[in-house]
Amino acid sequence: MTIGFQVLAKGTFTGNQAAVVFTNIDQSYSHLQFEITARGSAAQTRVNLHMNMNQVTTGGKYKLLGTQVASSSSGTASIVNDSGPTNDPAFLHICGNTVQANQLTAVEALIPNYSSTSFTKVAFGKSNACDQSGSGANAKRRYVDMVYEDTAAITSISWNTGGTGYFIDGGSYIMGAWK
Amino acid sequence: MVGYGENGSVVGPQNLPTGGFSGVASGVWSLGEVAEASRDEIWPQPFSPESFVAIATFTGSSASSISFTSIPTKWSTLRVRVASNTDVTSNQHNVVTLNGDPNGPFNVDYSNAYSNTVNLYNAAALGTEWWPYSGNFPNKGSDPNNFPNSGEYWFPNANSTTFYKSGLFYGNTKSTTTYTATASDGGVVISGYTAEYTAATTTITMARYSGNWIDYTITLFGTCDL
Numbered sequence: 001m002t003i004g005f006q007v008l009a010k011g012t013f014t015g016n017q018a019a020v021v022f023t024n025i026d027q028s029y030s031h032l033q034f035e036i037t038a039r040g041s042a043a044q045t046r047v048n049l050h051m052n053m054n055q056v057t058t059g060g061k062y063k064l065l066g067t068q069v070a071s072s073s074s075g076t077a078s079i080v081n082d083s084g085p086t087n088d089p090a091f092l093h094i095c096g097n098t099v100q101a102n103q104l105t106a107v108e109a110l111i112p113n114y115s116s117t118s119f120t121k122v123a124f125g126k127s128n129a130c131d132q133s134g135s136g137a138n139a140k141r142r143y144v145d146m147v148y149e150d151t152a153a154i155t156s157i158s159w160n161t162g163g164t165g166y167f168i169d170g171g172s173y174i175m176g177a178w179k
Numbered sequence: 180m181v182g183y184g185e186n187g188s189v190v191g192p193q194n195l196p197t198g199g200f201s202g203v204a205s206g207v208w209s210l211g212e213v214a215e216a217s218r219d220e221i222w223p224q225p226f227s228p229e230s231f232v233a234i235a236t237f238t239g240s241s242a243s244s245i246s247f248t249s250i251p252t253k254w255s256t257l258r259v260r261v262a263s264n265t266d267v268t269s270n271q272h273n274v275v276t277l278n279g280d281p282n283g284p285f286n287v288d289y290s291n292a293y294s295n296t297v298n299l300y301n302a303a304a305l306g307t308e309w310w311p312y313s314g315n316f317p318n319k320g321s322d323p324n325n326f327p328n329s330g331e332y333w334f335p336n337a338n339s340t341t342f343y344k345s346g347l348f349y350g351n352t353k354s355t356t357t358y359t360a361t362a363s364d365g366g367v368v369i370s371g372y373t374a375e376y377t378a379a380t381t382t383i384t385m386a387r388y389s390g391n392w393i394d395y396t397i398t399l400f401g402t403c404d405l
Contacts, residue, residue: 005231037336
């Protein structure tokens with residue numbers, strides 16, 4: 001048995017993918033970890049990045065508490081603690097296609113105890129600023145706690161743009177696990 | 180010649196193995212010698228490129244800069260974890276440059292949350308920040324031995340040759356046990372950055388804006404190869 005971190009799946013976004021779906025996730029590990037670099041195709045500053053546990057896309061099982069920090073050009077603090085969107089798997093942000101060229105957003109998420117059949121699932125994720133060369137409104141870091149109110153083991157996960165465009169080709173994703 | 184189930188001596192010239200991921204052990208080996216070589220960490224190890232691997236570590240009592248060079252581009256994600264004190268009480272920034280370009284097009288913004296009240300110091304989103312990765316880290320306290328601050332620089336997509344390099348830092352700057360609702364109390368530091376070039380990251384240099392790291396351990400980790 002290998003102790004430590006192992007990459008279970010990896011790849012790059014190609015062919016205007018609107019989602020990357022991990023299925024038949026090995027249940028023998030303790031925690032899942034995702035690392036994603038992505039940019040959305042939508043002509044907007046930011047695109048919601050959805051994480052669908054067991055590919056459940058809607059409903060009241062998703063509860064989020066997010067903190068969003070932005071820096072303005074004047075150095076003024078802007079921090080938003082919000083509760084939402086609740087009942088929505090919109091988890092983190094990635095930059096849209098109106099920010100500077102070649103910019104990707106870095107995303108990391110951890111899902112401890114994903115294989116449990118006794119407890120509600122929790123996840124922690126963070127994403128970095130969309131465009132630090134732009135105005136403060138674009139330079140946002142987001143830290144989100146998610147509760148997925150279901151005790152079923154997580155055997156599949158979809159990361160997607162929630163129907164708003166697709167992932168620009170060339171971004172990458174890794175699903176790893178800790179044992 | 181010995182038969183099945185019998186143990187015999189290994190004859191021939193001495194073979195010396197080399198350890199690590201690229202190690203080799205040619206010739207004929209007895210199980211005892213294999214066990215001894217494994218114990219001495221000179222036996223070849225199975226290469227697991229998809230693991231979370233420590234690539235290099237700098238440790239010492241004092242240094243003003245370190246540099247990870249010739250970083251293999253097989254790693255898609257790089258992390259630098261730092262635990263250190265410092266010998267200055269101001270200008271504690273770490274000047275982090277990628278690929279040896281101190282004047283490169285880096286952009287950074289950071290926030291420092293401190294004390295036991297909700298306070299936040301927030302720095303500007305800078306267009307051409309010349310210390311590309313800042314933050315008050317680490318910070319010298321009244322008794323620095325009690326405050327070995329730590330943090331992690333995260334560089335995903337480091338081997339991309341298509342996109343800008345984008346990532347995060349998080350760490351702590353706790354420097355005192357008092358809570359006076361001022362930035363000097365220390366606290367959580369989070370920072371985002373973008374290095375605006377598409378070349379793969381093969382060198383990471385971390386220098387002090389002023390002073391030195393004291394009693395430091397700085398380790399570069401790699402994850403996966405896409």
